[in-house]
Amino acid sequence: xxxxxxxxxxxxxxxxxxxxxxxxxxxxxxxxxxxxxxxxxxxxxxxxxxxxxxxxxxxxxxxxxxxxxxxxxxxxxxxxxxxxxxxxxxxxxxxxxxxxxxxxxxxxxxxxxxxxxxxxxxxxxxxxxxxxxxxxxxxx
Numbered sequence: 213x214x215x216x217x218x219x220x221x222x223x224x225x226x227x228x229x230x231x232x233x234x235x236x237x238x239x240x241x242x243x244x245x246x247x248x249x250x251x252x253x254x255x256x257x258x259x260x261x262x263x264x265x266x267x268x269x270x271x272x273x274x275x276x277x278x279x280x281x282x283x284x285x286x287x288x289x290x291x292x293x294x295x296x297x298x299x300x301x302x303x304x305x306x307x308x309x310x311x312x313x314x315x316x317x318x319x320x321x322x323x324x325x326x327x328x329x330x331x332x333x334x335x336x337x338x339x340x341x342x343x344x345x346x347x348x349x350x351x352x
Contacts, residue, residue: 280344281330283352284309286322296336297343301329311336311343318349326352 226234284301289311297311299319312319312329331347 278333279331280333281328282309282344283326283328285324285326286312286319286329286349288320288323295338299323301344311341312346313343314346319346322349322351328352 226237229237282301284303286299287302289297289300297313299312301309301312303309310333328350329344329346329348330350331344333342333344335341336343
C-alpha cells in the first residue's frame with residue numbers, strides 16, 4: 213500500500229473500473245458532498261439564530277399604531293401655531309380635543325357636524341398636541 217497520495221495512479225485505477233461502478237462512486241461522492249454542505253449550512257444558520265438577540269431589552273420594538281375613536285364637532289383650523297392638520301375636533305364647550313387631517317375632503321364636507329372620527333393618532337411635529345389621520349367619520 214503506497215504511503216504517498218498518487219493522483220495519476222488513482223485516475224488510472226478509476227478509469228479501469230467498469231462504468232456501473234464509476235457511476236456508483238460518482239453518485240456516492242456527490243451525495244456525500246451535498247450532505248456535508250447541507251449540514252454546514254444548517255450549523256451556520258443555527259449558530260446565527262442562537263446569537264440573535266432574544267430578550268426584549270436587546271430588541272428595538274416598533275411603536276404600535278395608536279388608533280382611536282373620538283366624539284365631537286368638526287371645525288376648520290384657523291391660523292395657529294400648528295403646522296399640521298386642516299381641522300380640529302371640539303367638545304360642546306368649544307375646547308379642542310384633537311387636531312384632524314385627512315387625505316380627502318371628508319373633513320371639509322363634515323364641518324360643523326357632530327360626529328365620531330376614527331383613525332391613527334400621533335404627536336404633532338411640535339410634540340405638544342395630538343393629530344389624527346382620519347380614516348372614518350360616523351354621523352350622530
